[in-house]
Amino acid sequence: MLKTYIRRSPLLFVLSILLLGGGFWVSILWLPVLWVWLFNCLPGLALLLTWFLAARYRSKRWWVIGIGAVLTLLITVPIGLLNLLGYSFEASTRPVTDVSQYAEVRSSYGNAPVSHFPETIPPEATNVKFYYRPGAFQGSSSIQVRMQLPPEMWSRLKAEYEAVAQYRYTGEDRNSRSFSSEEEAAAISHVSWFLTSDEYSSFPDSYEILIFGFQDNADLDLVICYGVALNADPPEIVYWTNG
Numbered sequence: 001m002l003k004t005y006i007r008r009s010p011l012l013f014v015l016s017i018l019l020l021g022g023g024f025w026v027s028i029l030w031l032p033v034l035w036v037w038l039f040n041c042l043p044g045l046a047l048l049l050t051w052f053l054a055a056r057y058r059s060k061r062w063w064v065i066g067i068g069a070v071l072t073l074l075i076t077v078p079i080g081l082l083n084l085l086g087y088s089f090e091a092s093t094r095p096v097t098d099v100s101q102y103a104e105v106r107s108s109y110g111n112a113p114v115s116h117f118p119e120t121i122p123p124e125a126t127n128v129k130f131y132y133r134p135g136a137f138q139g140s141s142s143i144q145v146r147m148q149l150p151p152e153m154w155s156r157l158k159a160e161y162e163a164v165a166q167y168r169y170t171g172e173d174r175n176s177r178s179f180s181s182e183e184e185a186a187a188i189s190h191v192s193w194f195l196t197s198d199e200y201s202s203f204p205d206s207y208e209i210l211i212f213g214f215q216d217n218a219d220l221d222l223v224i225c226y227g228v229a230l231n232a233d234p235p236e237i238v239y240w241t242n243g
Helices: 002-008 010-030 034-040 042-056 058-092 099-108 151-164 182-189
Strands: 126-133 142-148 167-170 208-217 222-231 236-242
Touching: 010 034, 010 042, 010 058, 034 042, 034 058, 042 058, 099 126, 099 142, 151 208, 151 222, 151 236, 167 182, 182 208
Parallel strands: none
Antiparallel strands: 126 142, 142 236, 167 208, 208 222, 222 236
């Protein structure tokens, strides 16, 4: 029976299978979620139903094909546009981890709140890691660069940064210390996660976290917190901005 139906409308059958496969491919490409698969497969399913009805009711074949083609087109166009918008949004907020793009991202950020970041990666730096997550629709974003430095250079920067920090604490006393003000507590609660580590976590206990600035803009529903994190062994510094 299936072979008979295929012989009656082979082109329509092939087109419906291609459209169905395209729906699966687009779903896997950027968002492999079950409901997205079903959503993107609707055009292919509509055309597959058209092929089946056209093969079954041969006397009304062209009516069925005409109606089915229009229906498939009406389904395909909005689904295609939604996929394009969704993929563009996902691509625009995808994290950047390529160290070679650091200078470009740093310069595009303007000045504050990344003025404390080096404009380029110092030639003395080793084991450099980079993470940048753009904000959606001008929303919150995160940028972080982590590097190991020669001990003398690290010590000099540590003294320089400790002198200008608004708040200072270690990962070890993050949950145990008493705060001098509500703003200090709020600032510490908005410190960036350790995004350049191998796993998503807060800064380890051995790190000293220095907060240079904290801005809570209630009108824009945006909180910006920025500073550095320092680790003595190995001599490492992490520049971070969250917000």
